[in-house]
Amino acid sequence: MRNPLQDQLLKAGLVKKSKVAQVVREQAKQRSGKALPAADAPERVDAQRLQAEHAERDRALAAERNAQARAAELRAQVRQIVETQRIAPAGDAPYSFEDGGAIRRIHVDLAQRAALAKGALAIVRHDDGYALLPRAAADKVAARDPAAIALDHAATPGKDAAEEDPWYARFPVPDDLVW
Numbered sequence: 001m002r003n004p005l006q007d008q009l010l011k012a013g014l015v016k017k018s019k020v021a022q023v024v025r026e027q028a029k030q031r032s033g034k035a036l037p038a039a040d041a042p043e044r045v046d047a048q049r050l051q052a053e054h055a056e057r058d059r060a061l062a063a064e065r066n067a068q069a070r071a072a073e074l075r076a077q078v079r080q081i082v083e084t085q086r087i088a089p090a091g092d093a094p095y096s097f098e099d100g101g102a103i104r105r106i107h108v109d110l111a112q113r114a115a116l117a118k119g120a121l122a123i124v125r126h127d128d129g130y131a132l133l134p135r136a137a138a139d140k141v142a143a144r145d146p147a148a149i150a151l152d153h154a155a156t157p158g159k160d161a162a163e164e165d166p167w168y169a170r171f172p173v174p175d176d177l178v179w
Contacts, residue, residue, distance in 0.1 A: 074144045081144075082126045085137035087112070097123060097151040099130075104150070106130050119154025 006023070009015045091109030095116060098104070106123060108116065112132065115121040122138035123130050125148050133141065135154060142149050149155070 078141050078145045078148055079126075081137055081140050082124055082131050082133065082148075085133055086126070086131040087121065087134065089132055099125075099150045104130065106132070108132070116151070117153060119152065122149060122154070123151040124148050125150050 006015075006020050010017060010020055089106050089108050089112065091107055091112065093108060093110065093113065094105040095108045095113055096103055096105050112121060116123070116132075120135055121132050122135065124133050124138065124141055130150055138149065138152060138154075142152070142155065
């Protein structure tokens with residue numbers, strides 16, 4: 001079935017009858033869906049490229065969301081470990097330590113002070129304050145979030161004065177020094 005424009009072009013002699021018949025057959029095939037795939041049209045290539053870019057962007061967003069979810073999960077695990085394993089600071093003696101360039105204090109008794117000095121206890125950041133944790137729990141927290149550890153004498157081996165500067169080796173620090 002030809003359209004009026006094809007008839008007019010045929011009467012004017014601008015196209016041949018065989019060419020019009022071929023175009024009609026191709027149009028019929030396209031309508032029935034049996035047409036051979038033509039060379040990729042530029043629109044199809046653009047659509048495929050846009051689809052690939054969209055899929056890549058979706059993958060990147062999904063990876064970012066997964067990383068954020070993993071970080072939130074680790075923070076929740078650290079919070080749970082601290083809340084279940086914390087040791088209540090007991091005593092009136094302040095124990096001073098450095099955290100973030102500032103001197104902080106937590107009140108402990110003599111046994112806790114000795115355990116902190118040996119590395120059997122560690123101090124971790126918890127909410128707006130600090131908590132004491134035993135060595136095993138502190139290792140679990142450090143594996144999940146190393147930044148949560150405020151003080152851990154077992155993880156940071158102390159240098160003695162002779163290693164830093166031989167001149168200071170002449171002035172030993174007394175064992176009972178409290179600052």
